[in-house]
Amino acid sequence: MSRPQGYIEGEAPASQHRSGSNGGSKVRSERVALLVVSALLAAAVIVICRLSLDNMHTKQSFQTLRDELEAVKRNLTDDSCPKCEYGWEQHGRQCYYFSISSSTWSESRDECRQKGGDLVQIDSREEQTFLELKVREKMNFEWDKFWIGLTDSEKEGTWLWVDGSPLNESLTFWIHGEPDNWTWYNPDGEDCVRMGEKAGAPDLKCWFDLSCKYTQRRICEKPAETGHFTLQCV
Known part of the structure; x- marks a missing residue:
């Protein structure tokens, strides 16, 4: 069978090259997307942790203020203070x-x-x-x-x-x-x-x-x- 004109032995058809290139680009895009999602998830975890810590500190601050208020109240009515x-x-x-x-x-x-x-x-x-x-x-x-x-x-x-x-x-x-x-x-x-x-x-x-x-x-x-x-x- 005669080969198509311009055929060079050992060279894949152009359509195959395009297909392989598109596949590689798709894989890279998926990897990039995965990295972006991972980074976003990590950032979200960090934000959640910081919010939790801030919430904990806020609760502790409120508790401290409540304790101080109770101390003042006790002082106002302390029978040991003449x-x-x-x-x-x-x-x-x-x-x-x-x-x-x-x-x-x-x-x-x-x-x-x-x-x-x-x-x-x-x-x-x-x-x-x-x-x-x-x-x-x-x-x-x-x-x-x-x-x-x-x-x-x-x-x-x-x-x-x-x-x-x-x-x-x-x-x-x-x-x-x-x-x-x-x-x-x-x-x-x-x-x-x-x-x-x-x-x-x-x-x-x-x-x-x-x-x-x-x-x-x-x-x-x-x-x-x-x-x-x-x-x-x-």
Whole structure:
């Protein structure tokens, strides 16, 4: 049989070349499409993971905010956090009232009791430091002193606080020469104690005995109360 004109031995027909070329292009296109889809899927997975993490962090943030809000609420109603009512000054867990008016020692004690407290009882050097500074600020004149809850009216020389406890002799703040039980103002002597030095008290020593019938200002004391208005303890 004669070969077609222009036939070269070993050469495939042109139609076969075109068919093979189209097949290769199709395979490459499918591979490209597969790669694109894979990349899109990978990107989608990454986005989903990031959204999940962001959602988790958001939930944690909301939980933290809720916890902080609950803490604030607890603080607002925390019965362990004391406060003082208006007109009283707080120091630690105690409240102190420094009067403007003057009364005898007994009258002063009655007025403190009416306010829910008693004349101040000084139990530490730190408390004396606080009171000495406060009294100094509030004194208008040198004789403008304040009654405290200490007396030897039951037995001369035996000093007792208003709760009946004896004075700790290692924790006293008598000014030099006191107590002297001077009888010039009252023959019964001086059985009650006042405090204060307008110019300041060296080593906090500013206690004086005085006739209980003398009128002075007073320091009342009572424990701080619990309530719903304090954000933090003082």
